[in-house]
Amino acid sequence: MTLDGPGTRSRATLTSLAAELGLHVSTVSRALSGDPGRVSATTVESVRRLAEQRGYRSNLTARALRTGRSSVVGMLVPRLTDEVLATVYEGVDLASMEADYVTLVANTLDDADLREQRVDLLLGRQVDGVILADSLLGSNAADRLDKAGVPYVLALRCLPTGLNVGTDDLLGGRLAAEHLLSLGHRRIGVIAGEDRASTGVERARGFLDACAEAGIAIPEHAVVPCRFSVTEGARAAAVLLDAAPDVTAIFAASDNVALGAVGTLRERGLSVPDDVSLVGYNNLPMAASMPVPLTSVDSRLVEVGRGAMAALLDLLDGGRPSSLRLAPELVVRASTAPPRA
Amino acid sequence: MTLDGPGTRSRATLTSLAAELGLHVSTVSRALSGDPGRVSATTVESVRRLAEQRGYRSNLTARALRTGRSSVVGMLVPRLTDEVLATVYEGVDLASMEADYVTLVANTLDDADLREQRVDLLLGRQVDGVILADSLLGSNAADRLDKAGVPYVLALRCLPTGLNVGTDDLLGGRLAAEHLLSLGHRRIGVIAGEDRASTGVERARGFLDACAEAGIAIPEHAVVPCRFSVTEGARAAAVLLDAAPDVTAIFAASDNVALGAVGTLRERGLSVPDDVSLVGYNNLPMAASMPVPLTSVDSRLVEVGRGAMAALLDLLDGGRPSSLRLAPELVVRASTAPPRA
DNA sequence: GACGAGTTGCCAAACGTTTGGTTCACTTGC
DNA sequence: GCAAGTGAACCAAACGTTTGGCAACTCGTC
Numbered sequence: 007m008t009l010d011g012p013g014t015r016s017r018a019t020l021t022s023l024a025a026e027l028g029l030h031v032s033t034v035s036r037a038l039s040g041d042p043g044r045v046s047a048t049t050v051e052s053v054r055r056l057a058e059q060r061g062y063r064s065n066l067t068a069r070a071l072r073t074g075r076s077s078v079v080g081m082l083v084p085r086l087t088d089e090v091l092a093t094v095y096e097g098v099d100l101a102s103m104e105a106d107y108v109t110l111v112a113n114t115l116d117d118a119d120l121r122e123q124r125v126d127l128l129l130g131r132q133v134d135g136v137i138l139a140d141s142l143l144g145s146n147a148a149d150r151l152d153k154a155g156v157p158y159v160l161a162l163r164c165l166p167t168g169l170n171v172g173t174d175d176l177l178g179g180r181l182a183a184e185h186l187l188s189l190g191h192r193r194i195g196v197i198a199g200e201d202r203a204s205t206g207v208e209r210a211r212g213f214l215d216a217c218a219e220a221g222i223a224i225p226e227h228a229v230v231p232c233r234f235s236v237t238e239g240a241r242a243a244a245v246l247l248d249a250a251p252d253v254t255a256i257f258a259a260s261d262n263v264a265l266g267a268v269g270t271l272r273e274r275g276l277s278v279p280d281d282v283s284l285v286g287y288n289n290l291p292m293a294a295s296m297p298v299p300l301t302s303v304d305s306r307l308v309e310v311g312r313g314a315m316a317a318l319l320d321l322l323d324g325g326r327p328s329s330l331r332l333a334p335e336l337v338v339r340a341s342t343a344p345p346r347a
Numbered sequence: 348m349t350l351d352g353p354g355t356r357s358r359a360t361l362t363s364l365a366a367e368l369g370l371h372v373s374t375v376s377r378a379l380s381g382d383p384g385r386v387s388a389t390t391v392e393s394v395r396r397l398a399e400q401r402g403y404r405s406n407l408t409a410r411a412l413r414t415g416r417s418s419v420v421g422m423l424v425p426r427l428t429d430e431v432l433a434t435v436y437e438g439v440d441l442a443s444m445e446a447d448y449v450t451l452v453a454n455t456l457d458d459a460d461l462r463e464q465r466v467d468l469l470l471g472r473q474v475d476g477v478i479l480a481d482s483l484l485g486s487n488a489a490d491r492l493d494k495a496g497v498p499y500v501l502a503l504r505c506l507p508t509g510l511n512v513g514t515d516d517l518l519g520g521r522l523a524a525e526h527l528l529s530l531g532h533r534r535i536g537v538i539a540g541e542d543r544a545s546t547g548v549e550r551a552r553g554f555l556d557a558c559a560e561a562g563i564a565i566p567e568h569a570v571v572p573c574r575f576s577v578t579e580g581a582r583a584a585a586v587l588l589d590a591a592p593d594v595t596a597i598f599a600a601s602d603n604v605a606l607g608a609v610g611t612l613r614e615r616g617l618s619v620p621d622d623v624s625l626v627g628y629n630n631l632p633m634a635a636s637m638p639v640p641l642t643s644v645d646s647r648l649v650e651v652g653r654g655a656m657a658a659l660l661d662l663l664d665g666g667r668p669s670s671l672r673l674a675p676e677l678v679v680r681a682s683t684a685p686p687r688a
Numbered sequence: 689g690a691c692g693a694g695t696t697g698c699c700a701a702a703c704g705t706t707t708g709g710t711t712c713a714c715t716t717g718c
Numbered sequence: 719g720c721a722a723g724t725g726a727a728c729c730a731a732a733c734g735t736t737t738g739g740c741a742a743c744t745c746g747t748c
Contacts, residue, residue, distance in 0.1 A: 030699075031736095036697090063467070064471070065734050066473065089428055108468065113440060130404045132406065265636070266636060272639075376706060385727080405705080413732075
């Protein structure tokens with residue numbers, strides 16, 4: 007049971023320290039600041055000692071009010087139960103912690119109204135900047151932030167215009183294609199991402215481009231669009247297998263989708279990788295620990311998060327960071343093998 | 348590319364509205380407050396209209412400084428990439444949003460030093476209260492919060508002392524046991540949770556108690572402790588099958604662990620549910636969408652989050668909420684069946 | 689011993705709210 | 719017609735910082 011009421015002893019404040027030391031509050035403030043230019047070394051020392059002793063901690067609220075900077079950044083995500091976003095968040099959080107910032111997440115649940123509400127919420131909280139990790143193509147969140155003069159960075163997804171940090175999804179798709187082609191697969195199906203999300207579109211395009219360059223045509227009916235979820239993956243795999251039952255390999259635009267596909271394959275008595283090879287995307291921890299470990303394209307999500315936060319911090323410092331596109335890496339596991347002779 | 352520099356027009360403030368209306372700032376403040384008791388209806392009307400027009404939004408920082416309440420609650424979790432915690436967070440977030448609060452998450456990565464640092468961070472940010480969802484038994488975060496006079500609620504995990512909100516893990520274990528027993532299973536293995544976490548311990552105990560009451564003894568070697576991850580689940584399942592190869596059913600203390608177990612079973616040529624029935628815990632979305640849909644105990648994670656936040660809000664309002672223990676529900680799917688004749 | 693430079697610390701204003709106290713005019717009751 | 723009561727607005731202080739300006743004091747130098 008916690009005690010109600012305020013803390014027993016009220017927290018030490020700049021003013022209380024000043025009083026105790028017989029100094030002026032401004033002197034104390036400077037003594038504790040990063041650059042105690044105008045105060046003597048001995049004073050600095052005594053102030054710091056007392057501060058330590060009293061457990062003084064700067065009141066960030068007051069500081070924010072005075073300086074106009076809250077040291078809070080917002081992050082918009084569809085939902086954190088999506089492990090992809092949670093992983094990006096982890097990177098963002100790490101980087102912001104190092105910079106003494108704090109990250110305020112807001113779930114938009116991919117709902118336009120809710121997103122607006124959430125943006126307002128963040129703006130109301132005086133965030134210094136925002137990381138947009140939910141921006142489907144055509145989102146208007148960016149406009150609103152522009153209008154409010156709050157800088158932002160797009161993470162993972164990307165908009166034609168705007169500063170964005172992500173992995174090269176075209177290249178990722180290409181890596182997957184080259185892997186399957188080099189194993190000897192020729193009849194390949196693709197479970198593409200959502201049409202609305204730049205990620206899924208580009209992964210599929212990279213894959214198809216690479217196939218085309220190798221002289222392998224993927225018929226249109228072997229490319230099935232799909233939302234990023236396990237159940238959707240299962241459904242899309244069924245559609246794919248109905249339309250192109252002779253495929254020997256499938257590229258799924260996300261690990262979740264691949265997991266769903268595994269279920270469908272299994273239902274139909276097809277085994278991975280003996281009957282059908284499978285490549286996922288993102289290389290989430292689950293990829294490594296699936297019953298049949300999944301070959302997957304690592305999209306370096308933590309680094310994307312870190313990079314996005316780094317770019318935002320740069321922006322906040324008046325810099326002009328440029329967009330960053332990390333190179334994905336293929337991680338080969340047991341789910342891919344040469345096609346059956 | 349975002350514009351740097353502050354917003355073009357500086358945000359409307361109480362003072363600017365007052366100036367424009369020729370009113371005193373305090374009058375404007377009251378007019379916009381929830382209970383505009385001391386100001387005439389016509390004034391309220393005109394103030395509200397102008398506020399709307401200028402897009403006024405209260406500066407929460409200033410308000411926090413003045414009132415000493417930040418409308419921010421902190422939440423300590425091991426990590427949000429754990430879907431269980433992410434789901435609880437979702438509940439917390441929903442409830443806090445409804446109450447015009449905002450939730451600041453802090454990952455502790457189950458590291459003692461980091462946890463301390465994070466608690467400090469939250470305290471430094473003047474959070475009004477904290478939800479502890481990472482508290483392993485013996486954590487000292489609670490003490491620190493007590494000392495600082497910041498109220499807190501334990502979610503999911505529970506400490507012998509302290510206000511906590513969770514599901515009844517004893518009952519959950521019991522439900523799983525009753526289900527398997529009623530299907531006719533007699534030789535059952537248990538993959539228990541971590542020893543340090545109250546959840547895992549109680550789930551296993553509830554399960555074993557129910558078995559004992561039914562006259563079925565589970566030998567000690569058929570109970571394997573295990574951390575909550577897929578790979579650990581796979582390992583633990585292997586240990587279990589080595590020690591008790593004749594089990595016809597397995598109860599896993601989490602869905603992730605169950606997923607790991609599926610892999611191990613598969614490797615050994617055992618099929619679910621034909622050879623071995625499997626019950627998971629938490630009923631995450633993945634349970635429903637696994638290749639063989641998993642029977643699982645729904646631990647109502649979103650509601651736990653909501654409940655924890657509700658309790659915290661009550662506490663903040665000076666109430667004396669009591670601990671809450673929700674009843675879990677068994678969701679039967681394809682992974683359980685009567686033992687082979 | 690006066691002067692300039694440098695050092696050290698104090699002063700005061702400001703950030704945008706909230707809120708108890710005060711003022712002032714107007715009604716009301718007798 | 720006057721005291722009391724009431725409704726509506728204003729006033730000012732406070733929350734804890736930060737920061738430009740300023741005063742005082744110390745030194746070295748001529």
